[in-house]
Amino acid sequence: MAESIFGIHERALQVRTERGQVLANNLANADTPNFKARDIDFRKVMAAAEDELATSKPDLIRTNSKHIEGFADATTENFLKYRLPTQPSLDGNTVETHIEKAKFMENAMQHEATLEFVNSKISGIRGALRGE
């Protein structure tokens, strides 16, 4: 039920959170020698998620008809790529703080937008229930 209300937004929130984590990790390691910055390609993850939704869900195996349907967590690890640095530093670190900061803020804004979508879905359903 919840899945049909929120649609792709549920998965989008997950991916946004994971991307935020990767970017926060880049910023945390801004001064670590030999650290390579990474990022998640959001568009590709969502395209894959849409395919999954359209075809068959990566269901958990049900061995009994009374088992509830499971929605296996898809991973984003395959979409984790290393960033190409524009100005790599001598110590092998490829984190460019200004770029990472911008990406992090961008991700946060889009996260908030997704939250707003989910929120309006909830208010829509609530409005329907109350008959307002």
Added chain:
Amino acid sequence: MSMFSILDISATAMHAQTVRLNTVASNMANADSVSSNKDETYRSKQPVFQTILDESTNEPKGGVRVKEIVESQAPLKMEYNPNHPMANEEGYVYRPNVNVVEEMANMMSASRSYETNIEVMNTSKQLLLRTIQLGK
């Protein structure tokens, strides 16, 4: 994976930067600690950062830690000053190999990184609060 781990990641980074600030403070405070022999002279201390790896996958797990604190191998400064109370038989005193300008730059870099991580934490906190407020 959850939003809360972003806070953990930033916390480890802030801790590492605090250690770095601490070594800077120690180096600056001892920049003029003279001594009469090589072994007793203060040497500049520098932290070495390392990303925290997941033991099973060897992938970066999130966060950073201070691997070790090394002493700088730069040569000590010898100064001919026979009137100094700490001077040795030949009239030399040893000065630490602390480069004050380098330490100042180090301090600025550490405080900037600290600020960045605070910003990350603040943003994550706002998103978490918005998530809690969902449907209200």
